Amino acid sequence: MTTSKVASMHDAIAELVRDGDTVAIEGFTHLISFAAGHEIIRQGRRDLTLARLTPDLVYDQMVAAGVARKLVFSWLGNPGVGGLHAIRRRIEAADQTDGDSAALDRLELEEYSHFGMVARYTAGAANLPFFPLRSYFETDLPVANPLIRPISSPYGDEVVYAVPPLKPDVTIVHAQRASAGGDTQVWGLLGCQKEAAFAADRVIVVVEEVVDERVVRADPNRTLIPGLVVDAVVIEPWGAHPSYVQGSYDRDNAFYLDWDAISRDEERLQGWLREWVHDLDGRAAYLEKLGVERLATLRPGSAPSGSVDYGEYR
Amino acid sequence: MTTSKVASMHDAIAELVRDGDTVAIEGFTHLISFAAGHEIIRQGRRDLTLARLTPDLVYDQMVAAGVARKLVFSWLGNPGVGGLHAIRRRIEAADQTDGDSAALDRLELEEYSHFGMVARYTAGAANLPFFPLRSYFETDLPVANPLIRPISSPYGDEVVYAVPPLKPDVTIVHAQRASAGGDTQVWGLLGCQKEAAFAADRVIVVVEEVVDERVVRADPNRTLIPGLVVDAVVIEPWGAHPSYVQGSYDRDNAFYLDWDAISRDEERLQGWLREWVHDLDGRAAYLEKLGVERLATLRPGSAPSGSVDYGEYR
């Protein structure tokens, strides 16, 4: 009954991501859609504003590839490893000498804390003009970012801070499974994917597998994002590699460590992008190049959730 | 390792619910702890402020029993049937002629909309001084309740409304299962039990069954309330009757219909309270009086959720 929204990654990105868009590829360390990031690079999008709590390697790669003019974020790093060097080169003074024709374009930054970013998506999803929170007191963050503003409570004389709504043009999330209509289920870390999806104008869901709608409807509490707000469903097993998918594969930590060395050297980084993104026509080629042996080492053991009974009421 | 918080209903109410408290028995049509409401009546608590989106039959009974001086709510009724007559007698003019010594004490009311109540619990749980929402424009609700106040956005000239936090002294919820330490899992309607529990000073969880901690930990996304905020776990199968528990039993609609007639007549109502609450020493006696045949008709068929895999990562 429901229309299928299944599309290839090529078509989903071609149709739904436009130059100049604000794009959020969300997922907190887990379920990061590297597959979508690489396709955006491959299609040569420009002037994107990239929003994400933790830019991670995928944004380092996208920034290095020249698709972005601005970052909106709360923590900039290679989790558990170190810095994001391509991004740092677009920020730090040594690479940013004004008037130096060799200098890279400076990346525009809009910076919050984690809860600030989560609150921004929440305000976006709930159509609120602001969201209040108890962060930022006595810090330099409201100075660095004047969009973080004090707000007085209408009850008593308390003052807290507010952040403005974030409504991405496109939110892209990776998930364990969805129906062809886009009803999406996730387990493990939930991050702020739900809020980022509801806040967005367009939503692409990339999944390990498409399942029959009955699988989703058997456990309605597990649904994170309804097809109602989803524009395309892309089937891309291993699409979150080198990040991980709870229950499906582990983080490929070797790559996170390798990236530190690759990304410190602009030339080597560009070579990596050529070899692993531009010269490949999609995720299948990436996986083939990576090799099944490497992927096999990332499979976890089994830890089943068990089943509960919703009851049949007729 | 974790200390057991399992207690009898008698002891949990005796220890944790005090005269004058603000008490929230939450659960939206589903999982309403009638067992706890009846025990509060039995122990003769007085001057309670009863908070709940939908007061339902349990609050009609508690108000009739004289435990409450005030209601905080958003929808007052017998869902799908009609009005709550005991409560109405404490509100409507005909029963409230001033100076009439036969008149019942007028019930104090503090009234919101559903989202307003949910937002109040959310602000309470999140330690926010207010919560903003787009309700109440051009209605008489902010006139009837001056705690509903306009608030200006610090971005642009938008004005929305705010509600103040609600922090019950005690929140009581019914759930399908919990560990002895109070880690509580719910499926089906989630209502605002999570928010009401986090907002409260004390929390009582009443469950159909206590399960091994491993059952909870096998599916961490299913956990609604952590034992961290729970003070007592009461094991009371069928404790939500005549409301329902998803997967365990259906609403006993015959009782909802019966209550309409019982509650229209103050004398008959008081007789019911004597027979079904005061003269019984607890829930076991209530169930015995109700009879196994009646309970058996409320069992639903089976509709299993299916299991997902979280993966073992060592």
Next chain:
Amino acid sequence: MTGAAFTPNEMMVVAAARELAGRRVCFVGVGLPNIAVNLAKRTVAPDLELVYEAGVFGARPARLPLSIGDPTIVTGATAAVSMFELFAFYLQGGLIDVGFLGAAQIDRFGNINTTVIGPYDNPTVRLPGSGGACEIAINAREVFVIMRQSARSFVEEIDFRTSPGNLGGAGAAATRRRQGWLGRGPTVVITDLGVYRFDTDGEMRLELLHPGATLEQVRASIGWEVRVADGVMATPAPTPEELRLLREELDPGGVYLR
């Protein structure tokens, strides 16, 4: 005249269900809206997504829900979520096409009272209050009202404005825009006598008269001089299939439509 082949309540619910043709996402209220929406899902709008304020999106109730929190709305649904999420993201976030409301009192501009008859502090009748109605009226893209009509319910002035409709009439659209509401307010009122839509100045006007009902009955049960469309049409009578669904599947006990 059709004789007694169907009751006015059945006609009302059938007319309401038909209004949902072409709509995608409907926020279902308690009582009569519940039956109308479930009928629509079985007739003119099979792909309609039912949203219940209890926290359910994409419900597929296997029986007529006894209340808006019946377990049958959960089993087999697309999503069961917290009420925060339902109200914040689905409703306030602008995803609801139609909000379906009942009422105790309504005025010519579609403003609704479900709170009190008489003064708020000392009411003659204490009604349920807003529930989710006030926010549905503000945030749903459009609002359908379903209620039996009588001089007590269709009144010149409502005793309490629980849910805003077209406010004072002509300026309502401008107020909604200025205050940033997502919804355009009530678009249709379905009663046991007929169907009303709203003029550009925000006042309701009779468009359809149910078989068996007369203009005299309509006028006698409205507390203001009601507008009647030129060439008011007769509502097509319920089809045998519509009646069968109501009587055999949705309300077999005749509890709601007797």
Next chain:
Amino acid sequence: MTGAAFTPNEMMVVAAARELAGRRVCFVGVGLPNIAVNLAKRTVAPDLELVYEAGVFGARPARLPLSIGDPTIVTGATAAVSMFELFAFYLQGGLIDVGFLGAAQIDRFGNINTTVIGPYDNPTVRLPGSGGACEIAINAREVFVIMRQSARSFVEEIDFRTSPGNLGGAGAAATRRRQGWLGRGPTVVITDLGVYRFDTDGEMRLELLHPGATLEQVRASIGWEVRVADGVMATPAPTPEELRLLREELDPGGVYLR
């Protein structure tokens, strides 16, 4: 002197873990705090509830998490929730006893910089930024800081205040109260040379000196004239069991503590 039976980093992590004795709920930061908290859970604080900002309460990691979002923190945990819920209800709601932070720069009052070295708009070094640190510093009941010390990191003036500590010193408690913060700020700083606590006027003071470290090393690696407690004590050396856990279970590759 103990010879080279353990490294300064090992001593630092062990000292940090011991500080968690008697604490109930700990918000775990990335990096060294992650190891210290996981060691505490296996030694002085077996009932410690580990909270990860990724959205996990009651984690029981079967291996040392590679990052604060490792899948091993989810499997077997008490609850895996949205980040909204984690930050709003657990942290801002006041349920966290100890927030454990690392830092690039710290001043004498425990104010922390993890944002930039140099000017914000044209930094010499761009650091990760706040993440959850700024809200942990404000809302956790108390804050533990763990970091290697050097004249570059223990500075007279930090370049950017990401996470507030004792602000300008003596008035900090009053400011926190007035603004309604739940937390009382940093209570201990654990480094590779020693352990510091805070005087009533909000300034840190050396309380414990690690075996092998000297007061001269301490003074040479702090950018202000550091306070030293009368009768500063020696930190008890790591026990064989603490070292075994670090080396065999938590960091077998020596990635963090080499």
